[in-house]
Amino acid sequence: MNRLFALILILITGQVLAQEPQSQNIRTAIFAGGCFWCMEPPFDQLDGVLETTSGYSGGHVKNPTYDQVSAGGTGHAEVVQVKYDADKVSYAQLLDVFWRNVDPLDAGGQFCDRGDQYRSAIFYGSPEEKRLAEASKQQVAAKLGKPIVTEVQPAATFYPAEQYHQNYYQRNPVRYKYYRYRCGRDQRLEEVWGSAPAH
Structure with missing residues (x-):
């Protein structure tokens, strides 16, 4: 708020307006779950998530383009970077949303998108994130009763997509709804996780 404007308000109303405290606990997390278009919505719906950014990570090519990544061979996966307020939403909650929106049994990609560039992965940024990610992976394995192929690996350079x-x-x-339907994403998610909403 403009300082002069605030002073005028104080003179007029005789009240000091309380300013909204700014959280100092802003963090980022990176997840790969196939097409990054489809990974933004479930995180955007979470209270405490400030923004999501589609991009590329985990590969060896600097400043990759969409054409390069989608063609394969860069080592990168399509990912979403989640910027969040850790005072409002926990990393464990982000993990819950991640798992519910991927097929952790598919080693060849995700849904209709095939290839390593569409793999599912959690890119941890700290030992605590690694611990939480590995623990959640074990819980998912126990729940589904099958081997989980989702990778848990150290965070690498994140490159925003175009x-x-x-x-x-x-x-x-x-176009988004048509793509998602044609890709069979929601149908497969229901097969894996049941009919509970995918956030």
Whole structure:
């Protein structure tokens, strides 16, 4: 708020307006779950998530393009970077949303998108995140009763994707819904996890 404007308000009302405290506990997390368009919405719906950014990580090519990554061979996966307020939402909650939105049994990609660039993975940024990720992976294995192929690996350089990929589901809702339906994502998620909403 403009300082002069605040002083005028104080003079007029005789009250000091309380300013909203700013959280100092802002963190980021990186998840790969196939098409990054489909990984933004479930995290965006969480209270405490400030923004999601589609991008690429885990490979060896610097500043990769979408064409390079989607063609394979860069080592990168399509990922979503989640910026969140850890005072409002925990890393464990982010992990719950991640698992519910991927097929952790598929080693060849995710849904209709095939290849290593569409693998599922958790990129941890600290020993605590690694511990939580590994523990959640064990819980998922116990729940599903099958081997979990989702990778848990150290965070690597994150490269934001081209602007036209960001918030695609909001800017192109019809195309997004058509793609998601044709890809069979929700049908497979229901097969794996049951009919509970995928956040």
